[in-house]
Amino acid sequence: MTSPLQIELKAVNKYYGNFHALKNIDLAVPSGTFVALVGPSGCGKSTLLRSLAGLEETSGGKMEIAGVDVTDMPPRKRDVAMVFQSYALYPHMTVAQNLTYSLRIQKVAKAELRAAAEKVAASIGLTELLDRYPRELSGGQRQRVAMGRAIIRNPKVFLFDEPLSNLDASLRVQMRKEIRALHDRLGATTVYVTHDQIEAMTMADHVVVLRAGVIEQQASPMTLYERPTSKFVAGFIGSPAMNFIEGKICDNGTSVMLEMAGAPKLDIVQKVTPNMPVTVGIRPEHIRVAPSEECDFSLPVTLIETTGTMSYVSLGTAPELSLMLTDRTVFSVGDNIGLVVDKARIHLFDPKTEQAIT
Amino acid sequence: MTSNRIQYTLLGIAVIFALVYLFPLYWMYVTALKSGTEIFAIPPTFVPNEPNWGVFGYVWEVRGMGKFLWNSLVIATGTMIITAGLGTGCAYVLARYRNVWIDVALFLILMLQVLPASLMITPLFVGFSQIGLLNTPRFAVILAVSAKAMPFFVILVRATFMAVPGELEEAALVDGNSRVGAFVSIVLPLAKNGVLVSAILIFMQAFGEFVYSKSIIQDVNLQPASVGLNAFMGPNTIEWNNIMAYATIYVTPILAAFVLLQQRIVAGLTSGALK
Numbered sequence: 001m002t003s004p005l006q007i008e009l010k011a012v013n014k015y016y017g018n019f020h021a022l023k024n025i026d027l028a029v030p031s032g033t034f035v036a037l038v039g040p041s042g043c044g045k046s047t048l049l050r051s052l053a054g055l056e057e058t059s060g061g062k063m064e065i066a067g068v069d070v071t072d073m074p075p076r077k078r079d080v081a082m083v084f085q086s087y088a089l090y091p092h093m094t095v096a097q098n099l100t101y102s103l104r105i106q107k108v109a110k111a112e113l114r115a116a117a118e119k120v121a122a123s124i125g126l127t128e129l130l131d132r133y134p135r136e137l138s139g140g141q142r143q144r145v146a147m148g149r150a151i152i153r154n155p156k157v158f159l160f161d162e163p164l165s166n167l168d169a170s171l172r173v174q175m176r177k178e179i180r181a182l183h184d185r186l187g188a189t190t191v192y193v194t195h196d197q198i199e200a201m202t203m204a205d206h207v208v209v210l211r212a213g214v215i216e217q218q219a220s221p222m223t224l225y226e227r228p229t230s231k232f233v234a235g236f237i238g239s240p241a242m243n244f245i246e247g248k249i250c251d252n253g254t255s256v257m258l259e260m261a262g263a264p265k266l267d268i269v270q271k272v273t274p275n276m277p278v279t280v281g282i283r284p285e286h287i288r289v290a291p292s293e294e295c296d297f298s299l300p301v302t303l304i305e306t307t308g309t310m311s312y313v314s315l316g317t318a319p320e321l322s323l324m325l326t327d328r329t330v331f332s333v334g335d336n337i338g339l340v341v342d343k344a345r346i347h348l349f350d351p352k353t354e355q356a357i358t
Numbered sequence: 359m360t361s362n363r364i365q366y367t368l369l370g371i372a373v374i375f376a377l378v379y380l381f382p383l384y385w386m387y388v389t390a391l392k393s394g395t396e397i398f399a400i401p402p403t404f405v406p407n408e409p410n411w412g413v414f415g416y417v418w419e420v421r422g423m424g425k426f427l428w429n430s431l432v433i434a435t436g437t438m439i440i441t442a443g444l445g446t447g448c449a450y451v452l453a454r455y456r457n458v459w460i461d462v463a464l465f466l467i468l469m470l471q472v473l474p475a476s477l478m479i480t481p482l483f484v485g486f487s488q489i490g491l492l493n494t495p496r497f498a499v500i501l502a503v504s505a506k507a508m509p510f511f512v513i514l515v516r517a518t519f520m521a522v523p524g525e526l527e528e529a530a531l532v533d534g535n536s537r538v539g540a541f542v543s544i545v546l547p548l549a550k551n552g553v554l555v556s557a558i559l560i561f562m563q564a565f566g567e568f569v570y571s572k573s574i575i576q577d578v579n580l581q582p583a584s585v586g587l588n589a590f591m592g593p594n595t596i597e598w599n600n601i602m603a604y605a606t607i608y609v610t611p612i613l614a615a616f617v618l619l620q621q622r623i624v625a626g627l628t629s630g631a632l633k
Binding site for chain 2: 053054055074075076078080081082084085086088090091092101102105106149153159
């Protein structure tokens with residue numbers, strides 16, 4: 001990356017009493033990058049975002065925005081804009097007043113205010129609604145106002161705190177695209193918090209996976225998908241989730257024996273210490289159905305869920321194995337089907353440390 | 359069907375209670391208009407035979423009600439300003455922070471509410487006299503009544519502030535405002551109804567205040583209408599129509615204000631009235 005850093009966090013820590021919410025967070029975000037913070041609830045992603053905005057005090061470490069140390073700065077001096085989960089529109093102000101609130105604080109002339117509001121409103125399709133109050137708007141429109149309020153300031157960094165979680169599914173998919181398009185058009189630097197890994201994968205250039213206050217892995221979406229460094233990331237990224245099967249490396253070190261009915265053996269690409277116990281990770285989309293003579297193993301079908309474009313098939317073993325098929329299923333529940341695993345895409349994890357074996 | 363009947367029965371009971379409670383008020387109005395003999399007539403008349411409208415002007419003149427009401431107004435206004443001015447900030451802090459000390463503070467405030475004025479007046483009187491506050495007796499009463507009214511105000515307004523989402527304030531902070539700026543431009547306008555209504559209730563309470571004024575204000579020229587009314591009623595009083603006329607002049611403005619603002623008061627008290 002050659003562009004200058006817009007955000008730099010060094011060893012940021014945060015305690016709530018005895019609870020260690022953020023543990024030594026290091027993060028470097030080049031200008032113009034869309035970063036997603038993703039993780040299960042309580043992992044610290046919102047705390048990290050709020051610390052960046054200055055709404056939470058950090059307990060240690062250093063934060064820089066556009067080269068300026070903002071660690072101890074109040075929010076108003078940081079020049080960041082934030083879109084809240086609840087949108088946090090000011091209920092007693094019209095859309096136009098909501099949009100121009102930050103400009104009015106900066107004492108921008110009245111004549112310019114309306115023009116600025118109209119320009120932003122036009123760019124996100126709010127022109128008709130400028131004189132309405134937030135309570136008169138639909139969820140999607142409120143969302144747009146919240147974004148408009150951020151855009152109008154032309155801030156150094158955009159912060160989004162789960163902005164789509166209150167919208168219905170189809171609107172969410174549409175807003176996902178709009179937010180990313182907006183980011184590209186403005187050449188903005190964006191930090192986006194979500195618990196939805198699909199949002200993170202589809203929108204971001206760089207995804208940071210957090211777990212219990214620690215950055216578990218940060219990389220581009222495809223790197224996370226293809227080379228997760230831990231079992232947690234592997235299970236979190238991708239839908240449906242990766243299958244994990246316990247197993248043991250064979251004497252030769254180039255194949256693994258799975259702990260399931262028939263104890264099937266899979267050849268593996270990498271070379272691993274013989275006889276080592278491992279957790280084998282296989283994504284549902286990397287298993288396909290095959291005629292019995294060329295299959296790796298066969299299992300009975302327990303459930304078929306069809307969406308039209310795809311079928312999710314559950315297979316009877318413990319723990320349950322799932323696979324994802326794009327072609328029509330020609331079998332039904334109860335049938336034994338032969339399966340082939342894409343050997344190049346098998347992930348191996350150490351069962352104790354849960355780290356990837358490379 | 360049966361639930362309907364129960365509802366009507368309950369409504370009937372409520373109406374009867376309301377009538378019983380309001381009867382003295384009605385009696386005040388009719389007695390003011392009656393003549394001396396009609397007041398003591400048995401059986402009593404419920405509508406005066408020859409209403410004497412001149413009684414109000416007469417009482418106003420003779421008792422010098424202008425200055426009494428002015429003093430009441432001064433005390434009520436002063437109390438409202440001090441209570442609202444200090445109490446609003448206090449309520450806001452109590453609404454926004456959550457910790458053990460806040461709980462302690464809330465408990466102490468509720469304790470204050472429990473203590474009756476008649477109990478507090480002796481120590482207050484001694485204290486005020488020692489620091490020379492009795493030289494400005496109306497101000498002394500304003501202070502005493504404010505202290506008494508503060509807990510009620512703080513508890514009511516705190517509830518209003520708690521209904522304002524914290525995220526709105528945070529949005530204002532990120533949008534570039536200071537804490538004070540965010541409070542003034544975002545939180546206060548949204549809590550306006552609750553603060554106003556509570557202030558009005560405090561005003562009405564202070565307008566009718568008696569115990570502190572009676573004990574602290576010796577100078578007749580500085581006494582409020584409540585004390586003036588009390589002085590009007592001697593042990594051998596017979597001019598009930600004049601006393602009732604006095605009471606009518608005293609209460610009617612407050613009643614009128616209450617009726618006019620009734621809807622807003624109820625809305626403000628049951629607030630959460632944000633969306």
